[in-house]
Amino acid sequence: MKATQKISFLLALACVFVCICGCASSSAPASSSAGSAASGSGEAGGIVESQIVIGTSTSGGTWQPIGIAMSQLWNESSGSNCSISASTSDGGNENILRLGTNDQQFAMCATATCLEAMNKSGSFEGMDVYDDFLVMFNMYPTVFQMPVLKTSGIESIWDITGKSINLGAAGSGSRSMNVAILKALGIDESSFDSQAISHSNAIDMVIDEKMDGYMIVGDSGQSHQMKAMSSNKMIMLGLGSGPNGDEDIATVISKEPYFYELTIPANTYPDQDYDVKTVAQGTLLICRSDISEELVYEFTKLVWENLDYLETFNAVFSQMSLEDACNVGGLPMHPGAIRYFEEVGVL
Numbered sequence: 001m002k003a004t005q006k007i008s009f010l011l012a013l014a015c016v017f018v019c020i021c022g023c024a025s026s027s028a029p030a031s032s033s034a035g036s037a038a039s040g041s042g043e044a045g046g047i048v049e050s051q052i053v054i055g056t057s058t059s060g061g062t063w064q065p066i067g068i069a070m071s072q073l074w075n076e077s078s079g080s081n082c083s084i085s086a087s088t089s090d091g092g093n094e095n096i097l098r099l100g101t102n103d104q105q106f107a108m109c110a111t112a113t114c115l116e117a118m119n120k121s122g123s124f125e126g127m128d129v130y131d132d133f134l135v136m137f138n139m140y141p142t143v144f145q146m147p148v149l150k151t152s153g154i155e156s157i158w159d160i161t162g163k164s165i166n167l168g169a170a171g172s173g174s175r176s177m178n179v180a181i182l183k184a185l186g187i188d189e190s191s192f193d194s195q196a197i198s199h200s201n202a203i204d205m206v207i208d209e210k211m212d213g214y215m216i217v218g219d220s221g222q223s224h225q226m227k228a229m230s231s232n233k234m235i236m237l238g239l240g241s242g243p244n245g246d247e248d249i250a251t252v253i254s255k256e257p258y259f260y261e262l263t264i265p266a267n268t269y270p271d272q273d274y275d276v277k278t279v280a281q282g283t284l285l286i287c288r289s290d291i292s293e294e295l296v297y298e299f300t301k302l303v304w305e306n307l308d309y310l311e312t313f314n315a316v317f318s319q320m321s322l323e324d325a326c327n328v329g330g331l332p333m334h335p336g337a338i339r340y341f342e343e344v345g346v347l
Helices: 003-024 033-037 063-077 092-100 111-119 173-185 199-207 223-230 245-255 293-304 307-311 315-319 335-343
Strands: 051-055 083-087 106-110 133-149 164-166 193-195 216-218 234-237 260-264 276-288
Touching (some): 063 106, 063 293, 063 307, 063 315, 092 111, 092 276, 111 173, 111 276, 133 173, 133 223, 133 335, 173 216, 173 245, 245 276
Antiparallel strands (some): 106 276, 133 216, 260 276
16 A cells, blocks of 8 residues: 555544544533633642542442442543542442542442541441541432341341341441441340351352341342342341331431431332331442542532433432432531532532
């Protein structure tokens, strides 16, 4: 091929590439105004960071796809040279620890886990744990659920004595919340065969009838529980299940006031034609306190103004509401987040 022909071919190929890239990003939301100001430099517009990692959950957990969706929204639409990625972890407890080592700068965490870290209590008792973090916003309710085998004879949380029950992987936020609920009720972990494995492994063991059930604090409709309930071998229980359910809910809320009563509607899961009374708490997005105000403001603004777009990635975004965004259990909020929520009249 002659040199002129080669040049013409390469130019044509480059044009095709540009057109394809332009079409691929056409469905993403438009850039925010201040985010566009940051496009020339990592420090423009007050954004000084170049790389942010969001701590999420184990693969298959709800937090992982949420983190991926928010990261993708930012990278496609912010116009900033600061890139954001989502990282898997064992959940809230590990996310707190990784904030401390700066391996993560944003993280998802249950309200109670954040309070334990701040107060050096619960699973963080006696630890020199990082507590210099701030809340960006409350996302959605994290719900206590207890799927058990129909053949196990378990009808309430009080029936787990002598049974094999998974509380979640060591270091996970779900496990620490399950332990807090048991302690509030005065149920000793030694009274049953307590397991500490991942929820995905626990589900397989329960379906194979090698374990009686598991406790999880996660969103209602989560894929873990969908898989478990699709087996038609299990019944979904909550803290309000059983003859003393209302009393159990009241006891836990009185001792752990970040919880509140919630009902999982019938047909949320396969083989569940009944309401499930239980408790829930907020799922928070938190960050290191040294993250710039402008970055947190722009990220918060972008997420809350594009919930419809984010719902196309994960239905859990439909559970987010501005009215609850600042219900963070009394924890301190980041100035960038405060600025946005004051602008929209929530604060």
